[in-house]
Amino acid sequence: MSLDRLNKSLMAEVKAIHDQGRAKAPERVIEKVIPPEGDLGYRYRLRGYSGEYLRMNSNSYLGLSNDVRLIDAADKACRELGVGPGAVRFIDGTFSFHADLEKKIAEFSKKPAARIFSSAYTANLGLAMTLTDRDTYWIGDQLNHNSIIRALRISAVDRDHKGIYVHNDMDDLKRRLEVIPPWITRVLLIFDGIFSMRGDPAPIDKIIKIAEEYNPKYPDGVITIIDDSHGVGAYGATGRGTCEYMNGDADIIVGTLGKAFGCNGGYIAGSQAIVDAISQMCDTYIYTNPLAAGDCAASMKAIEILDSPEGLELLAKLKANTEQFRKGIKKIGLETIEGPHPIVPILVRDTKKTQDMVRKLFEKKILVVGLTFPVVPYGDETIRVQISAAHTKADIDYAIKSFSEVVKECQ
Ligand SMILES: Cc1ncc(COP(=O)(O)O)c(C=O)c1O
The missing domain is CATH 3.90.1150.10 (Aspartate Aminotransferase, domain 1)
Known part of the structure; x- marks a missing residue:
């Protein structure tokens, strides 16, 4: 067996990308x-x-990725519990650092509970897999991050179950809400907190008002989900992110530990029921190793510094x-x-x-x-x-x- 023919096909595909x-x-x-x-x-x-070189393209907004206190915390945690978890969470791959970081993130996000993921990307994929059923309808901003777009595709959300509104256009958002089929039971409204190519925030206060207006129409309601990967740690009076800056509170927060916090990993913060559902139904949580103890310890130190x-x-x-x-x-x-x-x-x-x-x-x-x-x-x-x-x-x-x-x- 040889890779020759596959290599040839792949090289042609890559060449086309270059040519375009x-x-x-x-x-x-x-x-x-x-x-x-x-x-x-x-x-x-x-x-x-x-x-x-002077680096002006890093997401480490607080400059914590090289902070010696985070490095020391990661080092200590690795020495105590090892560099890798050795298994997925439900097969005794849950260590004290995972549980403690989740508690800290929930408190930081002012939500009852949180779950950590290996990245915000996999958090978005997992969230969509967990929350989507045949009667779910998604609505999202046109400029949402690739991980959200991919999440809906992976969850087999088709055109009849999805609406995309013009970037930050609240009239268009309302138009999308108006055309949702009557048999839909659950509406999920998802948007970036800060749009990564532009640095502009979502008008959360307005989005939430609109969601509240339509909420009674659906058995499970209209749920707001913010992916605030560029907002948390960098934005708002105490670094709580775009919700704090715009004075609005989304129902579910997706965040990353890999930008302002200077570490690695992602999370979802929301209700205890959401976290329980993730633990049972979320493939990108259940069937993959969690973060290493070192990642968790460094992230906890970053939040501790931010909150001082x-x-x-x-x-x-x-x-x-x-x-x-x-x-x-x-x-x-x-x-x-x-x-x-x-x-x-x-x-x-x-x-x-x-x-x-x-x-x-x-x-x-x-x-x-x-x-x-x-x-x-x-x-x-x-x-x-x-x-x-x-x-x-x-x-x-x-x-x-x-x-x-x-x-x-x-x-
Ligand atoms: C809005 C948004 N979500 C998710 C991600 C992915 O974050 P992570 O590196 O933790 O997967 C990014 C990173 O660019 C982002 O901008």
Whole structure:
């Protein structure tokens, strides 16, 4: 047996992706993290490249991923309980760190209970599998994350059981609710808290009001689900995320531990009945190993830091850094989507110019990501910058100066 014929077919498929301009750039490999020194923040060394890079494309909004307290917590937990769980949760793969982290996440989310997953991606897949039956109808924002779109496909949600509303358009949301067939028993309304390509929030307060209006029509109600992966830890007065920022409370919260918390893993927070249903019906929870004890211990430490006075300082630093960058970018005359979130999209609106600018920023030792078709529609080509509390004022100054030079070079 040989892979020759399969290889040939796959190579043709990959070539087609390249020919259509949809291919991802080759992955760069980070091989060393240089701690802050003087007025400079973290720098990164890349395999095969000289010099040290300023990273402005990381989701680690609070800069906790290299925090020695998280590393120590993970180290201690691994020494106590090992680096892997050795089994899935229901076959004695549940350790004290899993139970304790779930309790902490439930408290943090102000929900009765929570379940952890290996990622927010698998949390979304599992949630859809758990909640979907033949009489369930899903409604989602047009710009929802890929994991939500994939979750509905995996759960075999067809066109007759799903409606997609125009991004953040509440009139369109109402139109989608109006056309739900009368035999539907359960409506699930799902949306990103912060839209990852744009950094803009969902109008949760309005969404919840609309959901409440339609709720009595269905036996199981209209349930709101927020995937706040980019919001939790980074947004709102105490880092509770978009619900806190927009003053609205979704019924179910999906979050990640892999962005602002600086670790790895995902979660679902909601009622005890939801958690019990996950434990019995959710394949991406039941049939896969849970997070390692080290992941859980580091995440608990991250939440502990966020909930201390230092957490408020980190949020204030993140806000100040974001404002500094947004102000500088505006001065240069670059187009962005206004807002306080540390995702700062720079709308270049041209594929080649976006690629040229990203390349020139890389030459200036700055890591950012260019978003072109099909990640964003033609005409919305964007450079996505992500600010962190670990950036220094000098880092942000340098980034603004570099953008200003690159804009001139790419005119
Ligand atoms: C809205 C949203 N959901 C889920 C994810 C996936 O998170 P994780 O890396 O924990 O799977 C992302 C990450 O990009 C995201 O932006």
